[in-house]
Amino acid sequence: FYFYSAPENFSEEMLRGKRVIVTGASSGIGEQMAYHLAHMEAHLLLTARTEAKLQKVVERCLELGAASARYISGSMDSPTLPQELLREAENTWGGLDMLILNHIGHSGFTYFSGDVGHVRKLMEINFVSYVALATAALPLLKESEGSIVVVSSIAGRIAGPFTAPYSATKFALDGFFSSLRQELIIDKVNVSITLCILGYINTESAVSAVSHVIPDTPAPKEECALEIIRAGALRRRELHYPPRAMGTMLLAHSIAPELLDSLIRSSYRLENVRRT
């Protein structure tokens, strides 16, 4: 079924000494992934825009036991940052084992305003930079038989209201990386691609964007971060987290998409959506 067999059981030792890049590592799920990986004694190269936050995360990673930890700050709308990061990995480690693509640009939770420029910019940050990073990393990952982990969302499989530009960027990731996975298998290249389909997670940015509209309790970012690392290490095709809620949504979407759409609309506090 698969030309190589993936490991069945996860243990923290799988990450010991591994060389890992995490994007969007200054806050939220990316920050939590950095802490888990540090505890597992991985080598870390972190990135995001805010240098002051990255400095603190790197410090904490070293306290937690990271084999090494450094950062490069910059915005993913810069076309040179992906190559800069991979050059750093090659120069300091001589290779790379895992690339975790997690960053997103800011997007509101509201009716589509008609701002096409915002869509273009978000595509650049949330999608094109992922392609550029994976492209720059592929030679190193081929050598190490490493892994690419792409953090996406249920909003990248099922489109709900108020996330049109964001959803588009996440659907694009699925199209690109699912096609690339097929090509790697055809070419017998042993680099795994894991797509993470996440539900509502309790990061500061998500809670402040949607808690006035979405009454659900968000899932914990710490556990979410660990599940992403585990799925990547086990070379899984996809992660669904939280598993039961995402499983139910995806099943409902395939059986009765219109019914699910209407349930989603009726579960939101529409009167609280801020029109900009």
Ligand SMILES: NC(=O)C1=CN([C@@H]2O[C@H](COP(=O)(O)OP(=O)(O)OC[C@H]3O[C@@H](n4cnc5c(N)ncnc54)[C@H](OP(=O)(O)O)[C@@H]3O)[C@@H](O)[C@H]2O)C=CC1
């Ligand atoms: N939280 C949730 O409910 C859900 C999250 N997800 C996915 O999980 C991932 C992480 O989300 P979450 O932790 O909530 O997000 P956060 O907003 O907490 O973190 C986003 C990270 O991206 C960085 N970032 C923002 N803009 C840029 C930029 N222009 N260039 C480079 N880096 C940038 C931020 O740092 P800085 O500002 O310093 O650059 C930060 O480190 C995303 O891929 C998201 O789509 C999926 C489903 C639900």
Ligand SMILES: CC(C)CCC[C@@H](C)[C@H]1CC[C@H]2[C@@H]3C(=O)C=C4C[C@@H](O)CC[C@]4(C)[C@H]3CC[C@]12C
């Ligand atoms: C079937 C689904 C479309 C609807 C149900 C689940 C809803 C409640 C969940 C699932 C995915 C979630 C969003 C997400 O992926 C990422 C972000 C980016 C962040 O910066 C702001 C919040 C936002 C828009 C989340 C909002 C809440 C969403 C729509």
